[in-house]
Amino acid sequence: MHMADALLSPEVGASFLAASLTALAIGARRLQASLQEDSQLVALMGVLGAFVFAAQMINFSIPGTGSSGHLGGGMLLAILLGPWAGLIVIASVLLVQALFFADGGLLAWGANVFNLGVVSCLILYPLIYCTLAGDGNSRTRVTLAAVLACTLSTTLGATGVALETAASGITRLPLPEFLTLMIPIHLAIGFVEGLVTAGVLAALAQRRGGFSGRPLQAGSRGIIASFILAALLTGGVLSWLASAHPDGLEWSIERLGATHLLEEAPVDALHRQSAQVQQITAILPDYELPAALPKAGIVAPGVSIAGIVGSLATLALVALVALILRRPSRRIK
């Protein structure tokens, strides 16, 4: 499940973009070093990226549910290529999807890299997969590890989408409902993905004679640990932000700076705090009062005749610009 630009606030989008770019930059630095020794990795990353991209287009049936899902592939990549290379490959897949299929978006790319790449490659792979799979020689352990790691990664990825959406406050879907909508199906998808991943690994091991993936580079553990910490913190902050404004209208009015409209309503400390956070992190000033002031009994400005006329005029102007820009190209033809 991909996060979309339309549901994202710039603060959430930019924070995740920054977090993911940091992770990618660290990954790129580490890889640049290991590429000198093992230049094969470049070719492997490229074709495995293409493979995962293609494999994501194939739906699998989820037994007993009548519905279908598709592979995320982050865990498979981390197992085959190591966490850093896996992260970079997932990021590239997500970028191509965002551009060609508008799956996700430009601003949402960071959030998606985080949900689908950082979570699986940098957190669940070292924490769950490596711990459970051991040296990768026992098929039972590998299967168990893959199923658990994949189930957790799709579920956490979906949770990330829900948290980011709620923290952005663009839609009114309350977090608990959103989560109940997302989690069961992603549990099922992740379970099947785990089975498929384990099966693919086993088949590969047979062909390639004891292939068990790349070992975790020794120096990575510290950085990965700090990412786990960062992710936990982010999750904490997000869920706090998300729960800090269960009532969407209240939240958005606060964001408009129109708190005086809610003077009767008790504004708790958390609200004020989160508004301050917003104030500090906001890229753009959100605090102008919309021109039309509410009439009695109406909490927020809506539409006015002037607004409708103006919207139509704006559209007409946009169309006019389009016509003007269009003409020269016509004339050439």
Added chain:
Amino acid sequence: MSHHLLQVENLGFAYPGQAPALDKVSFTLHHGEAVAVVGGNGAGKSTLLQLLTGFLMPAQGQIRVGELRVERRTLPQLRRTLGFVFQNPDDQLFMPTVYEDVAFGPLNLGVSPQDIDRVVIHALEQVGAASLAGRAPWELSGGQKRAVAIAGVLAMQPDILILDEPSDALDPAARRRLIGLLQRFEHTKLIATHDLDLVLDVCSRVIVLSQGRVLANARPLELFSDDALLAQASLERPLSMQTRGSIPNASHLRPIREIK
């Protein structure tokens, strides 16, 4: 500088757990020569080329390019001398556009970004593909891919061109153009192929491999008239040297018009 550009002595190699793929192979290549390596499937042609380019390391014997032995240590230098064109151009054209693909080698060799344009265009012109510079490799035809793959190698200005089955999967017209191209190059060439007519047109010497051994090392015309030797190497005369009667069991074939 020695006039033996490439010298192979007593070369032996076996894939793990298999009978030797190459056994006591020796030959030399002189400046400006075009030499073909022919032999049936599994004769060891591709293995030989892989050894020459250092992707495999010999179990016995040695390979010398000019004054350099082929060893891990000398590989970076050797790769400037040897230009290897792969059998499948899809493996070789890995950059997103033709231009970038041709630029890949020279950039790695340290050609400066200012000069790269000239080098790339020149290489593409040599193979008649300058108009393809901006295209993506996947939208090219088989013949165009081959031409661009060769340009990518030419751009590195190698002393020796090594080609693995260059006419594989080309239609007759594309194959004809490729032959014209190979004839024009003045490079020393080593070509592994099943296409004996191409050998006849391009090469001045043929090395016949059979089960990893050199069966013959001769001029094309001499070789192709020795039917016994050809049969031993699972080969046949090139089509242009065959009369219809010489095809075994051809007598039951009737002209198409008669069958109708």
Added chain:
Amino acid sequence: MAGLAHALSSIRRADSLAGRSTLASTIDARAKLLASLWVVGVLASFPSYEVASLLPLALFPVVLLVTGEVPLGWLCGRLLLALPFVLMVGMLNPWLDPSPMASPWGAPIAAGWFSLASILLRGLIAVSSALLLLATTGIIRIGYAMSALGLPAVLVNQVLFLYRYLFVVGEELARTVQAWQLRRAGKPRHGVPPHQLKLLLAAVLARTFQRAMRIHQAMLARGFDGQLRLPSAPRWHLRDTVFLLFWIAFPLLARLVDIPLTLGRLLTGA
């Protein structure tokens, strides 16, 4: 599988659009990439009930559409595929958020309708901006723009490599799945059963590995030493500066001044 083959062909289509030379394609990829990001960022910063005030930002995709001579039909087709998730998440807003907001005909409207409309409009503008960025620039030039803007070469190269082998690996996988479907005795099913998908993927993955080895050899044969060198970016022109400055300033203006409302006031004299 239809999905995969369809995806590959739509990538080809987008690419062929990007390959043409148009007014929009002459603008530097860095300028277009930054402008798109900025427009989407400003768009996201509008409060969640704003609908009309977002409209001026539609100018960005419209200008790219027209100057890039991109067929409207193509854009609409892609938009239809991209919007359902956004719709699903926003659909319940009118019921979840019934607080009244003013309307010109007196009766108040549920605030949720405004946020739903806002989400849809955001989706339309953001999605079409991204699609048009691609259709007027192409993934390769976007990749080089990313590297010129300081993204790691490993990542940029990975994007370009992925894109290069999409078709090779994708078609291999599509053929394998098709062969499987043909032998499946035509029973219509909802997706490939997991145990069979596993076998299909393992077969194609093994071939993918072999291909990676050969590609790597081809790279080594041409002097690859583990360091990726991307050609330097093309020259930056004055028109690129103008383009970028305008698309930084205009969204800012639209964010600070409610352009439609101001226009409407002027026109209606309110």
